[in-house]
Amino acid sequence: METCYLEDEIEAGIDEAGRGCLSGRVYASVVILPNEFPDDNYLNIKDSKKLSRKKRDEMRRYIENVAIDYAVGYAEPKEIDEKNILQATICTMHRALDKLVVVPSNIVVDGNYFKMYKGSDNCIIPHQLIKGGDNKYRNIAAASILSKCNHDDYVDSLLKENPELEKYGWKTNMCYGTKEHMNAIKEYGITKYHRKSFAPCSNY
Numbered sequence: 187m188e189t190c191y192l193e194d195e196i197e198a199g200i201d202e203a204g205r206g207c208l209s210g211r212v213y214a215s216v217v218i219l220p221n222e223f224p225d226d227n228y229l230n231i232k233d234s235k236k237l238s239r240k241k242r243d244e245m246r247r248y249i250e251n252v253a254i255d256y257a258v259g260y261a262e263p264k265e266i267d268e269k270n271i272l273q274a275t276i277c278t279m280h281r282a283l284d285k286l287v288v289v290p291s292n293i294v295v296d297g298n299y300f301k302m303y304k305g306s307d308n309c310i311i312p313h314q315l316i317k318g319g320d321n322k323y324r325n326i327a328a329a330s331i332l333s334k335c336n337h338d339d340y341v342d343s344l345l346k347e348n349p350e351l352e353k354y355g356w357k358t359n360m361c362y363g364t365k366e367h368m369n370a371i372k373e374y375g376i377t378k379y380h381r382k383s384f385a386p387c388s389n390y
Contacts (some may be wrong), residue, residue: 189228292312354367
């Protein structure tokens with residue numbers, strides 16, 4: 187795995203988490219990694235899906251400590267329903283980029299869709315779309331870790347504030363459409379946190 191797509195650039199990697207969920211926010215993170223690391227722990231930066239939650243949390247702290255800059259954005263279920271999940275996800279990516287202190291000279295995005303982004307000087311920042319990028323470049327993998335950690339922390343906070351939501355199995359499925367989640371929707375209907383534009387939520 188390479189650290190970045192283009193060397194000699196201030197490159198920001200972007201990835202999302204929660205896009206396929208039936209409920210809750212979608213998150214996107216952007217990370218600018220250094221060219222050199224203080225130790226070999228950077229080798230553990232990989233696609234968040236390949237790490238346990240404990241390891242993700244550990245790597246999150248590492249990334250936040252070593253990154254030149256990083257930021258996180260999100261969109262609420264209402265915005266997802268109004269704009270559709272693709273457009274809402276792009277908005278979260280742009281929000282994360284807006285929060286950066288360090289302006290990148292290049293952007294790499296996991297996936298196959300992204301909208302042109304202009305920096306604070308109103309100049310377009312070049313970007314590349316990398317299918318499977320979280321398995322190819324560490325800056326994208328780092329963004330996937332921050333997104334997943336922030337998303338899962340958010341779901342945990344929902345359950346802490348609303349224990350009755352545990353009947354949907356969110357503690358383990360993290361709002362994704364598992365059999366347990368689907369069965370709970372059939373039995374109890376949907377909540378204000380569900381995405382009404384998603385099937386089967388749209389039927390309720």
